[in-house]
Amino acid sequence: xxxxxxxxxxxxxxxxxxxxxxxxxxxxxxxxxxxxxxxxxxxxxxxxxxxxxxxxxxxxxxxxxxxxxxxxxxxxxxxxxxxxxxxxxxxxxxxxxxxxxxxxxxxxxxxxxxxxxxxxxxxxxxxxxxxxxxxxxxxxxxxxxxxxxxxxxxxxxxxxxxxxxxxxxxxxxxxxxxxxxxxxxxxxxxxxxxxxxxxxxxxxxxxxxxxxxxxxxxxxxxxxxxxxxxxxxxxxxxxxxxxxxxxxxxxxxxxxxxxxxxxxxxxxxxxxxxxxxxxxxxxxxxxxxxxxxxxxxxxxxxxxxxxxxxxxxxxxxxxxxxxxxxxxxxxxxxxxxxxxxxxxxxxxxxxxxxxxxxxxxxxxxxxxxxxxxxxxxxxxxxxxxxxxxxxxxxxxxxxxxxxxxxxxxxxxxxxxxxxxxxxxxxxxxxxxxxxxxxxxxxxxxxxxxxx
Ligand code: ACO
Numbered sequence: 111x112x113x114x115x116x117x118x119x120x121x122x123x124x125x126x127x128x129x130x131x132x133x134x135x136x137x138x139x140x141x142x143x144x145x146x147x148x149x150x151x152x153x154x155x156x157x158x159x160x161x162x163x164x165x166x167x168x169x170x171x172x173x174x175x176x177x178x179x180x181x182x183x184x185x186x187x188x189x190x191x192x193x194x195x196x197x198x199x200x201x202x203x204x205x206x207x208x209x210x211x212x213x214x215x216x217x218x219x220x221x222x223x224x225x226x227x228x229x230x231x232x233x234x235x236x237x238x239x240x241x242x243x244x245x246x247x248x249x250x251x252x253x254x255x256x257x258x259x260x261x262x263x264x265x266x267x268x269x270x271x272x273x274x275x276x277x278x279x280x281x282x283x284x285x286x287x288x289x290x291x292x293x294x295x296x297x298x299x300x301x302x303x304x305x306x307x308x309x310x311x312x313x314x315x316x317x318x319x320x321x322x323x324x325x326x327x328x329x330x331x332x333x334x335x336x337x338x339x340x341x342x343x344x345x346x347x348x349x350x351x352x353x354x355x356x357x358x359x360x361x362x363x364x365x366x367x368x369x370x371x372x373x374x375x376x377x378x379x380x381x382x383x384x385x386x387x388x389x390x391x392x393x394x395x396x397x398x399x400x401x402x403x404x405x406x407x408x409x410x411x412x413x414x415x416x417x418x419x420x421x422x423x424x425x426x427x428x429x430x431x432x433x434x435x436x437x438x439x440x441x442x443x444x445x446x447x448x449x450x451x452x453x454x455x456x457x458x459x460x461x462x463x464x465x466x467x468x469x470x471x472x473x474x475x476x477x478x479x480x481x482x483x484x485x486x487x488x489x490x491x492x493x494x495x496x497x498x499x500x501x502x503x504x505x506x507x508x509x510x511x512x513x514x515x516x517x518x519x520x521x522x523x524x525x526x527x528x529x530x531x532x533x534x535x536x537x538x539x540x541x542x543x544x545x546x547x548x549x550x551x552x553x554x555x556x557x558x559x560x561x
Pocket of ligand 1: 140141142143144146147148226264265266267268301313314315316318319322357358359362435469
């Protein structure tokens with residue numbers, strides 16, 4: 111099969127949010143810390159009506175409806191998530207409720223977990239299946255979903271919630287480039303969830319940022335090497351028309367973009383640096399691993415790369431800024447944001463870099479080639495126009511005060527393992543077509559309904 115990639119994409123986020131300016135006041139931190147310092151405007155969250163199963167049911171149902179996908183068209187379905195409500199039963203098995211009534215049970219795939227990386231792992235699995243001898247001609251569905259919540263403190267404003275579903279197959283308008291994927295996988299305790307009684311992770315914030323940047327550097331250098339070996343051409347930021355990053359908070363993404371500019375600079379010969387940027391020669395001999403928290407380098411390269419950042423990455427941060435870190439869907443919300451924020455003529459025929467990171471750690475950099483076909487009847491046009499509701503939906507959400515948000519989280523803490531459990535939140539404001547939790551019975555079995 112040729113041109114394997116993303117044929118359709120759908121997103122779902124909860125219908126309520128907290129305003130980060132209000133959260134700054136409520137938390138007693140200085141004004142601007144979350145909005146300017148972290149680059150976040152609003153944070154979406156789930157009340158007790160939603161869990162990982164309902165988020166994924168909603169997004170898959172939406173995708174199937176919007177693209178008129180028949181259950182029998184799907185031969186593989188898998189879910190990437192780090193929101194674990196059952197140590198054995200997969201979210202994928204819950205999603206089978208959407209296929210079983212049509213006698214469609216011949217479907218490979220299960221859940222994949224490693225922090226924010228599970229969605230990418232699932233995507234790469236789906237691509238491999240289609241390129242393998244096991245492929246039977248049907249399409250794959252990849253779902254990434256999470257409810258990202260942190261205990262009170264400095265990490266709390268970097269939460270979020272939602273899900274993305276993608277249809278994977280040949281002859282796709284968003285093609286995943288072959289033979290140049292680059293990964294960096296290591297063992298580290300930067301962010302992890304060892305306490306199975308709690309939804310909250312244990313986080314070493316500073317270490318997690320360092321690990322993220324180290325993984326980024328390593329993946330970029332490996333990606334450049336692989337392209338050089340395969341096509342004998344030098345990759346720099348100029349090789350990409352857009353660059354998507356996993357977004358824990360938007361400010362880190364701007365710093366990450368600057369980091370790639372810094373690595374390009376380190377890869378430039380000394381003579382050229384002397385000629386073009388004599389004022390920067392002092393940074394040329396520096397070891398990249400000594401620079402994660404070097405403020406001088408950060409400042410210089412954030413400024414230098416700013417015009418490029420605004421052009422290539424800023425358009426992909428809309429949902430990350432408005433909903434927060436959704437964990438596994440984060441980098442794919444970047445793709446959705448890019449598709450709705452750039453005119454289709456500017457998207458057609460372009461190259462998009464993608465960096466996916468999950469603490470612990472797993473990370474991969476790959477690239478997408480967007481098809482040149484962009485007329486009214488093209489698949490690209492279909493994807494772009496089907497996402498046109500998003501800005502309206504972001505604005506239609508209900509604002510909840512930090513006090514009430516905190517109560518919702520405390521209530522979730524209390525009832526994390528309570529059975530039987532009946533949710534109390536109203537379903538009145540949920541978006542049409544959303545699934546909600548009806549109850550958890552005394553044997554921990556969950557039932558859902560649809561608004
Ligand atoms: N106005 C403007 N900027 C401000 C203000 C203000 N009033 N106050 C602070 N800032 C800036 C700081 O200078 C800092 O900027 P810098 O990073 O450029 O130096 C920024 O706001 C954040 O302030 P810090 O004091 O560094 O924040 P803190 O240490 O309290 O928390 C952290 C930040 C560590 C990211 C925390 O939110 C966290 O642990 N989040 C979860 C972990 C995470 O997301 N890690 C990223 C990769 S792993 C993953 O994806 C989960």
